Amino acid sequence: MDFEPSEEQGMALDGWRRQVARAVVPIAQEFRDRAFSKEAAHELLQVMADFGVGCGWVPEDGGGVGYDFLTSGLLFEELSRASPDVAGLAWVHEGASLKVYANGSPEIKKRYLPLMTTGKVIGCSAISEPNIGSSVREMRTRAVRDGKYFRISGEKMWTSNATVADIVLVVARTGENEFSMFLVDREEHGFQAAEISKLGLNGWPLAQVVFDDVVVPEENLLGTLGSGMRETMKGFDRSRCFVSTLALGISHSALQDSIEYSKQRSQFGKPIGGHQLVQGLLAEMATDLAASQLLVYRALSMLAKGQRCELEASIAKSFATEAAQRITSKAIQIHGACGIAKEFPLERHFRNARMLTIPDGTTQINQLIIGRKLTGIDAFS
Numbered sequence: 082m083d084f085e086p087s088e089e090q091g092m093a094l095d096g097w098r099r100q101v102a103r104a105v106v107p108i109a110q111e112f113r114d115r116a117f118s119k120e121a122a123h124e125l126l127q128v129m130a131d132f133g134v135g136c137g138w139v140p141e142d143g144g145g146v147g148y149d150f151l152t153s154g155l156l157f158e159e160l161s162r163a164s165p166d167v168a169g170l171a172w173v174h175e176g177a178s179l180k181v182y183a184n185g186s187p188e189i190k191k192r193y194l195p196l197m198t199t200g201k202v203i204g205c206s207a208i209s210e211p212n213i214g215s216s217v218r219e220m221r222t223r224a225v226r227d228g229k230y231f232r233i234s235g236e237k238m239w240t241s242n243a244t245v246a247d248i249v250l251v252v253a254r255t256g257e258n259e260f261s262m263f264l265v266d267r268e269e270h271g272f273q274a275a276e277i278s279k280l281g282l283n284g285w286p287l288a289q290v291v292f293d294d295v296v297v298p299e300e301n302l303l304g305t306l307g308s309g310m311r312e313t314m315k316g317f318d319r320s321r322c323f324v325s326t327l328a329l330g331i332s333h334s335a336l337q338d339s340i341e342y343s344k345q346r347s348q349f350g351k352p353i354g355g356h357q358l359v360q361g362l363l364a365e366m367a368t369d370l371a372a373s374q375l376l377v378y379r380a381l382s383m384l385a386k387g388q389r390c391e392l393e394a395s396i397a398k399s400f401a402t403e404a405a406q407r408i409t410s411k412a413i414q415i416h417g418a419c420g421i422a423k424e425f426p427l428e429r430h431f432r433n434a435r436m437l438t439i440p441d442g443t444t445q446i447n448q449l450i451i452g453r454k455l456t457g458i459d460a461f462s
């Protein structure tokens with residue numbers, strides 16, 4: 082066990098911190114209350130590409146940086162302190178790029194990966210539907226073979242990045258109990274995406290996507306017929322770790338803001354940070370954050386070694402995202418009325434944290450996964 086970042090990770094983090102302040106924050110600040118425009122999303126992915134964020138998971142032979150997942154997680158944690166919205170945009174895109182790398186035909190990889198790893202083509206993954214969330218195997222979107230093509234029809238919901246995406250990786254039913262993944266190109270095959278107005282993380286686009294008899298060539302099948310669900314499930318270990326890094330970043334910001342405020346604000350003749358009950362709140366926040374970090378790093382380091390980490394990723398995700406809610410709520414308490422004012426960042430931290438217990442398995446779904454791993458008994462149905 083080693084809890085210190087390596088020298089290499091430290092250097093990557095130093096350079097990255099400067100790039101985030103210089104090139105990411107100015108754009109992110111413009112889009113705190115509205116979804117990134119397509120131009121802004123492309124620019125963000127381009128300024129992050131050299132630092133391995135948005136393209137870090139794709140190995141070098143696919144045009145990416147080939148970062149291990151722990152190093153990448155540290156970069157995402159750092160980015161999320163400044164903008165969890167940008168981190169959301171980047172990891173969803175990065176996940177789509179990795180799926181193309183792992184499952185695309187040589188032609189598909191040659192065509193899309195150089196553009197994806199440089200931020201010129203943006204990707205997303207569409208699984209959830211209006212009536213299907215946690216129970217993914219009940220999805221209704223269908224892809225029906227028509228000669229050398231597939232015709233895709235259905236509606237997807239809550240698809241991150243969809244309004245700015247050039248390609249969507251859609252999982253559709255291709256048989257009674259068979260699910261497959263297809264790459265659909267907005268310009269070439271067409272899909273409609275409509276932004277959904279939401280509570281927090283308002284820069285990170287989230288959309289409803291409609292496939293109205295969209296025709297895609299059979300070469301756009303990613304992996305094999307029937308491999309779509311397996312690939313989706315495999316991706317969840319990774320996505321649970323990375324959604325947790327957003328929770329870490331938000332929690333860091335809320336704690337830091339609270340420490341500073343508690344030293345500046347005086348009541349009853351001394352800084353509120355000098356009152357024991359305020360120190361108690363700070364101590365609970367710091368403890369929740371430290372525990373979240375250790376759980377997330379453990380899961381990330383297993384991912385980095387190529388191990389499955391279903392249990393560890395579910396523990397990390399459910400703990401870190403629930404902890405972020407506790408931490409951001411206490412940060413509001415420490416700021417008193419200023420905590421709920423739009424002028425201060427606390428209410429935004431709180432709204433942002435509230436978003437994270439839902440995607441990539443709600444807290445309850447992750448608890449069922451943990452329970453199944455512990456007992457060997459499936460309590461899902």
Ligand SMILES: Cc1cc2nc3c(=O)[nH]c(=O)nc-3n(C[C@H](O)[C@H](O)[C@H](O)COP(=O)(O)OP(=O)(O)OC[C@H]3O[C@@H](n4cnc5c(N)ncnc54)[C@H](O)[C@@H]3O)c2cc1C
Nearest residue numbers: 206207208209213214215239240241439440441443445446
């Ligand atoms: C910020 C964000 C980003 C997202 N990005 C994407 C994306 O890029 N692509 C994508 O496909 N989807 C995405 N989603 C959708 C997300 O995956 C779903 O919202 C999630 O799977 C939950 O589905 P649901 O919202 O339909 O809730 P439901 O599944 O309807 O659940 C409703 C409630 O019932 C509980 N529940 C359900 N089943 C059980 C059970 N068996 N036992 C106990 N409790 C249960 C849940 O925990 C929850 O509290 C995103 C969502 C958010 C909030």
